[in-house]
Amino acid sequence: SSKYSPESFRSQFPLFEQRENRDLIYLDNAATTQRPAPVIDAIVDFYRHSNANTHRSSHRLARRATEMVEQTRQQAASFLNARSGREIVFCRGATEALNLLANSLCCGLRAGDEIVLSTIEHHANLVPWQMMAARYGLKLRYVPHTAGVPQFDRLGEVLGERTRIVSLTGGSNALGLRPDLASIASQLRDRELHWIVDGSQLAAHERVDVQALGCDFFVCSAHKFYGPTGVGLLYGRENLMAAMPPWQGGGEMIAEVGLYQSQYADLPHKFEAGTSPLGSLAGLGAALAFLQQQDREAMAAHEQAMLQWLHRELAQLPHLRLLSQPQHNLGIVAFAPVDAAPADLSLWLDGRDIAVRVGHHCAQPLIRASGEGATVRASVAGYTTWRDCEAFLDAVREFQRISEPQGSVKATQGEWQ
Ligand code: PMP
Numbered sequence: 529s530s531k532y533s534p535e536s537f538r539s540q541f542p543l544f545e546q547r548e549n550r551d552l553i554y555l556d557n558a559a560t561t562q563r564p565a566p567v568i569d570a571i572v573d574f575y576r577h578s579n580a581n582t583h584r585s586s587h588r589l590a591r592r593a594t595e596m597v598e599q600t601r602q603q604a605a606s607f608l609n610a611r612s613g614r615e616i617v618f619c620r621g622a623t624e625a626l627n628l629l630a631n632s633l634c635c636g637l638r639a640g641d642e643i644v645l646s647t648i649e650h651h652a653n654l655v656p657w658q659m660m661a662a663r664y665g666l667k668l669r670y671v672p673h674t675a676g677v678p679q680f681d682r683l684g685e686v687l688g689e690r691t692r693i694v695s696l697t698g699g700s701n702a703l704g705l706r707p708d709l710a711s712i713a714s715q716l717r718d719r720e721l722h723w724i725v726d727g728s729q730l731a732a733h734e735r736v737d738v739q740a741l742g743c744d745f746f747v748c749s750a751h752k753f754y755g756p757t758g759v760g761l762l763y764g765r766e767n768l769m770a771a772m773p774p775w776q777g778g779g780e781m782i783a784e785v786g787l788y789q790s791q792y793a794d795l796p797h798k799f800e801a802g803t804s805p806l807g808s809l810a811g812l813g814a815a816l817a818f819l820q821q822q823d824r825e826a827m828a829a830h831e832q833a834m835l836q837w838l839h840r841e842l843a844q845l846p847h848l849r850l851l852s853q854p855q856h857n858l859g860i861v862a863f864a865p866v867d868a869a870p871a872d873l874s875l876w877l878d879g880r881d882i883a884v885r886v887g888h889h890c891a892q893p894l895i896r897a898s899g900e901g902a903t904v905r906a907s908v909a910g911y912t913t914w915r916d917c918e919a920f921l922d923a924v925r926e927f928q929r930i931s932e933p934q935g936s937v938k939a940t941q942g943e944w945q
Contacts, residue, residue: 552881596809616762618761650697652728654893673897681711687716704859722768750808758808759812766795831908849900864900889905
């Protein structure tokens with residue numbers, strides 16, 4: 529990765545050019561990345577020059593807005609390698625995409641049908657299924673796990689006659705753990721069920737090819753891969769989505785409306801009720817074009833090298849429990865200080881302008897199973913530099929020096945993994 533320059537990548541992000549952010553060490557990328565200039569410009573340009581609601585058949589600006597949305601859809605289809613734009617639905621984010629799937633897929637199920645999840649899912653891939661389970665009498669089953677960490681190679685043990693949906697992460701936002709999706713695919717092969725991949729953390733770090741993956745549905749959020757908030761992607765196989773009922777009703781999603789019933793529009797519009805976040809869609813198009821110009825393999829190699837090093841260094845600190853592992857990891861280091869509150873460490877880092885996340889990371893069942901109340905999470909992106917990593921480690925070491933009780937040495941690493 530010697531060719532790759534995180535500094536030149538970083539120079540494309542105006543936030544880091546602001547005087548107050550010059551020295552910012554931003555390690556909260558799993559929550560949201562920053563946006564590069566082309567993305568910000570596309571949003572501003574849309575509202576400044578071509579704002580109108582979408583409608584093919586009316587005036588010039590409306591036609592232009594419609595073209596922008598459909599062009600972004602084509603870019604999204606090629607970003608995920610979908611077969612066509614009809615397989616791409618724009619949502620408010622991964623959360624809305626998962627709620628759409630839960631509502632649309634579960635209303636056809638019968639009491640006693642089963643949905644398989646894992647203990648490391650984000651709340652967005654837990655709560656909607658719990659709501660549907662309560663509404664339709666469905667049963668939730670979990671991939672076998674040890675202290676909250678799923679053993680995805682044992683997925684077969686929870687699949688049965690009544691399994692209808694398997695909805696699993698493509699990468700954990702709390703641990704970075706990236707399941708072997710090829711192995712999941714082979715365990716699900718030839719079964720009559722729907723496989724959903726929550727690719728929220730995956731899309732920023734790896735090229736996604738939904739056809740090669742073989743999943744039925746894939747969801748992700750633009751703001752995790754340098755795009756705007758308020759817009760996410762739902763990929764679904766065309767034949768499946770064509771047969772699914774719409775979730776939300778309203779304008780834009782209909783063909784004909786009567787007083788007592790209506791006919792719905794074709795895919796993908798059937799699932800896009802109401803006015804879309806047009807500025808965000810313009811920004812998404814710019815983010816996809818921006819990503820396409822990057823050497824993503826080199827960027828991933830740089831991120832992986834930093835991740836390996838951070839894990840190696842943190843593993844040597846005695847008063848710290850490392851929860852993440854460097855292998856099969858999408859850019860996250862998660863740990864908890866042994867003798868201090870995670871929130872105190874995060875405040876200490878904030879005091880040095882180092883931004884990390886502390887808490888349960890919207891994965892409460894997992895964090896609870898780890899025996900911790902909260903963890904500290906540092907997550908890297910293409911603009912993270914080696915200097916950022918060194919400064920972060922120095923600050924953690926310094927915190928340990930000032931907070932550790934004299935003479936007590938506790939090494940409790942490892943037993944949880
Ligand atoms: N799933 C995962 C794995 C995530 O990391 C996130 C965002 N933290 C979501 C789902 C939800 O994404 P959003 O809040 O953008 O809808």
